[in-house]
Amino acid sequence: MPKLLHGRRALGGKATARWLANLGISPSGPERAEVDAQAWAQFLFLTLRTTIMARGPKKHLKRLAAPSSWMLDKMGGAHAPRPSPGPHKLRECLPLSIFLRNRMKYALTGREVTLIVKQRLIKIDNKVRTDETFPTGFQDVITIDKSGENFRLMYDVKGRFLCHAITAEEANYKLCKVKKIQLGAKGVPFLVTHDGRTIRYPDPLIKVNDSVKIDLTENKIVDFVKFETGNLVMATGGRNMGRCGVIVHRERHLGGFDIVHVRDVLDREFATRVGNVFVLGQGNKPWVSLPKGKGVKLSIAEERDQKRRVAAK
Known part of the structure; x- marks a missing residue:
């Protein structure tokens, strides 16, 4: 047998x-x-x-497996807060608990983070969020009314999340990258942005990879900037993550990935995939304020000399 x-x-x-x-x-x-x-x-x-059955959703995240952009220390415990399902992917987001506890130092423990968010003190894109693991991402506006602070999540030139302080006027809008444009039911056109927004009846001139300026109070498109040569962009992926520059030209590869060549203010060129490029403004003028360094990546020797100059003052 x-x-x-x-x-x-x-x-x-x-x-x-x-x-x-x-x-x-x-x-x-x-x-x-x-x-x-x-x-x-x-x-x-x-x-x-x-x-062979479904095991259900994963509810844990080991700290060593967390994205490096969170900047968590290895000895801070076995686990990290796992982001909830939301507008940004797990590898491309920053949980609200890490923002409040690790970055802003407004809380010492996860329990204190829960107490803060349950008081409805935190707004993300002008909407109150009470989930301590809500995923915030690139260009999201975080508002703390009690302290009068506004932050926009950006990347530094090393690919780490940066909480960039902005004014109350700038906190009323954000930029979103257009990921998809389709026709819906009954022939209604709509577009989908990088943060999961669906907007109906967009301007017919808006195309994929363009950036739209959204008013967060009315959730409407007020302006848009085209993805074309000469406009200011930021790399949001790859090894050039966080670098800013002007589009020089675009290589088209049928059946592959289009490559975009970008030149920064120091006349240094770098190339990345078209999916990693986010348009920030018309010409060389950004529509949102840039963090310290303006997206210019320095060499190790240049960083050393800059630190010495600052220390000598």
Whole structure:
């Protein structure tokens, strides 16, 4: 009697015979081959049906597996806060608890973060959020009315999330990259932005990879900037993450990834995929304020000299 695999363990010859007998199949007789084939088919059906199942959503995140852009220290515990499902991907977001506890130092523990957000003190894109693991992402505006502070999430030139302080006037709008444009039900055109917004009846001149300026109080598009040569962009992915510059030209590769060449203010060029480019303004003038350094990446020697000059003052 051949051995059968049941789940993760093998059944012996006698166990296989008992299992076939329980199914009402006799392992002997002239039709042995046909019986064995039927037994195998039924066995595989039952095994696959019972052992390959959905395990449900993952609810934990190890600290070593967390994105490096969160800048968590290795010895700070075994786990990190796992972001809730939301407008940004897990690898491209910053949970609200890390913003309040690790960056702003407004809380010492996760319990204190919960107490803060449950008081409805934190707004993200002009909407109160009470989920301590809500995923905030690039260009999101975080408002703390009690302290009168406004922050916009940006990247530094090393690819880490940066909480850039902005004015109350600038906190009324944000830039969003257009990811998709389609026709919906009854031929209604709509676009989808990088933060999951769906906006109906956009301007027909808006295309994929353009950036739209959204009024956060009315949730409407007030202006847009085209993805074209000469406009200011920031790299939001790849090894040039956080660098800013002006588009020089775009290489088109049919069946592959289009490559965009960008030149910064120091006349240094770098190239990245078109999916990693976010348009920030018309010409060389940004529509949002840039963080310290203006997206210019320095070499190790230049960083050393800059620190020495600052220390000498």
